[in-house]
Amino acid sequence: MNELRSCVKETNVAEVAARIERGDKLTLVDVREDDEWRAGHIPDAIHIGKGVIERDIEAKLPDPAAEIILYCGGGFRSVLAADVLAKMGYTNVVSMDGGIRGWRDAKLPETKD
Numbered sequence: 001m002n003e004l005r006s007c008v009k010e011t012n013v014a015e016v017a018a019r020i021e022r023g024d025k026l027t028l029v030d031v032r033e034d035d036e037w038r039a040g041h042i043p044d045a046i047h048i049g050k051g052v053i054e055r056d057i058e059a060k061l062p063d064p065a066a067e068i069i070l071y072c073g074g075g076f077r078s079v080l081a082a083d084v085l086a087k088m089g090y091t092n093v094v095s096m097d098g099g100i101r102g103w104r105d106a107k108l109p110e111t112k113d
Contacts, residue, residue, distance in 0.1 A: 008082045009094045013102040016069060020044075026067045029053075031081045032100070036073065040110045042103060050077045054084055064090045071096040071103070 019026060028045035030037055037047045048056050050072070061068060068090060070078040078095040085093045096102075104110065 004079055004083055008079050008086070010075075010079070010097050011069065011094050013096065013098045013106050013108070016071075016096055017103075017106065017108050026069055027061060029061070029068055029070050029081075030100075031070050031072050031077050036100075038112065040104075040112050041100065042071070043109050043111045045071075050081045053081050054088065057085060057088070057090070064088075065092055067092045067094070069094045069096055072099045074099040074101050 016026075016028070028042050030041045030045045030047045031050040031053060032041075032047075033049055033051075034047075037049075041047065046060060048060060068085065070081050070085075070093065072078040072081075075095060075097040078099065082093045082095040098105075100110075
């Protein structure tokens with residue numbers, strides 16, 4: 001995992017929250033399972049589970065140069081998904097270390113929709 005992490009761009013919860021607050025254009029993708037998504041997620045995120053991301057990403061996010069920030073429960077699955085997307089030609093993919101647990105620990109907004 002450490003080797004894979006060295007190949008994937010990462011960010012953290014505080015940086016993502018600050019960028020959202022500034023109004024930066026970014027796409028948040030929650031790669032958790034369906035039941036985890038339904039339990040709560042970051043507002044305005046889209047859901048593409050890690051198990052189907054290879055199949056569904058091009059239909060939902062066709063621009064391979066768009067900035068995509070992936071998150072999961074803590075940062076493991078999002079690193080794996082970022083690696084896969086990079087291999088598919090996506091050039092601006094970032095994994096959010098800390099995931100939704102870090103987001104919740106920071107008491108940042110969450111939604112269920």
